[in-house]
Amino acid sequence: MLDSHQLRVFLAAAETLNFSHAARRLHMSQPSVTQHIHNLEVHFGNPLFVRSGRKLSLTEAGVTLLPLARDLVQASVHADEVMGALKDEIHGHLWIACSTTPGKYILPTLMAEFLKKYTRVEATISVTHRKTAMDWLNEGKAQIMVSSVYAYHADIEFHKFVSEPVVLIVPRNHPWAIRGMIKLDELRKANMIMREESSGTYAVVRDGLARQGFDIGDLHRVLTLGNSEAIAFAVQEGIGVGFISMLVARRIVCDQVAAVRVEGLDLYQDIYLGQHRHLPSTPAQVAFWKIATDSNSAALKRIENYLTMPQVVNENIINES
Incomplete structure (x- = not known):
């Protein structure tokens, strides 16, 4: 029977194409990663990777499994976070993709208020190109993006954050x-x-x-x-x-x-926040979005005061x- 942990191991291996790198990402041993992949291949009756010396590549079965595994892992994480929220305990991992230089300096102020309030949330801010940030949002890897360019996309909701x-x-x-x-x-x-x-x-x-x-x-x-x-x-x-x-x-x-x-x-x-309109929102994402878009947020007021052009x-x- 499949479990979400096995699929997480597969995702890490598929994204890094290196069992040792996947092991480091997951804080596991390399033999343990290899065993999980072997068990999945036995379960599906198909090899998931082509092993050629030290190089790995996905087989057709691996390519087919990749988006399915990503969806299942995201659904598992979302279920854990939603059920945790029922106990008034917002937790989980919030990933923000930032494609603008000012965002790197603005976000820590906002994140300080957020993490102080939600102590069980772990957050990651990744600085990358705008297209990559958009791709991560559409794939569900990142829950929120920060951009200095409003790029219309039917599936993404943009909110003007600050000027x-x-x-x-x-x-x-x-x-x-x-x-x-x-x-x-x-x-x-x-x-x-x-x-x-x-x-x-x-x-x-x-x-x-x-x-x-x-x-x-x-x-x-x-x-x-x-x-x-x-x-x-x-x-x-x-x-x-x-x-x-x-x-x-x-x-x-x-x-x-x-x-x-x-x-x-x-x-x-103008600096914009973006989130996907149709992918399920995690409780941590909802909580962060609420703070970031609340005009009465103490952190937002500090940011706006700091960005006021001196006279x-x-x-x-x-x-x-």
Whole structure:
């Protein structure tokens, strides 16, 4: 007779294609993993893996079993969590896929309140590409995703979480740092460090400039980097100037760079939460979503206060809180 533990072992082996890696993931011994797989193969009367030296691959039977096993394991976990919730004990594992840099700095504040209230929940925040986060959500691997881009999907419910300022940062010794504000056309003279064109930050800057009749292609780009932290450090090293999340600027390089306003240009990046509309929600997922979307949540108020754009225009803008 099948049991959910055997199927969990199969999933770990199928996802890693390595029995030793699966054993480490499950905190088991490698021989125990091998035995569980053997028992499943005997049960189904079909080999599930092709073993070629140290390499593993799924057989046709293994490929067929994979989505079925995933559904059964998820159903088993959901049953445990729902029945536990009947005893007013929300527990289980909450997995959040985060595809936006600001989300990495916002989520811990929210998670602190959540885990303090629900002490029997274990949480994982995985930072990945937007497409991967969406795939995980659709497959039921992750229960919630955080993204800076609203990507319509019929099966996913999106909720606007917060709006965060995107600011222009310059080295502390840059002439703009003393002035605190520049004209829009002055951007043409700067060495720009920018995000890749598929990023949410790039889209915010591109659209904000376009509203002012400014083509982002007119900027003198000297360097393209894949995340806001890298831009912050590149600005700190004097390579150029760049637009990044204000939260990243404050958390990472607040003492080494200055934020400068661009006249007429106010940039904000919306951060969204997403969850699947049709897959069953776990009690931990429901509880987290409730805290995250509650306008009276203490954690949300702290986040919103921290993300309020300062009114003082000078080189200390980043250090204000």
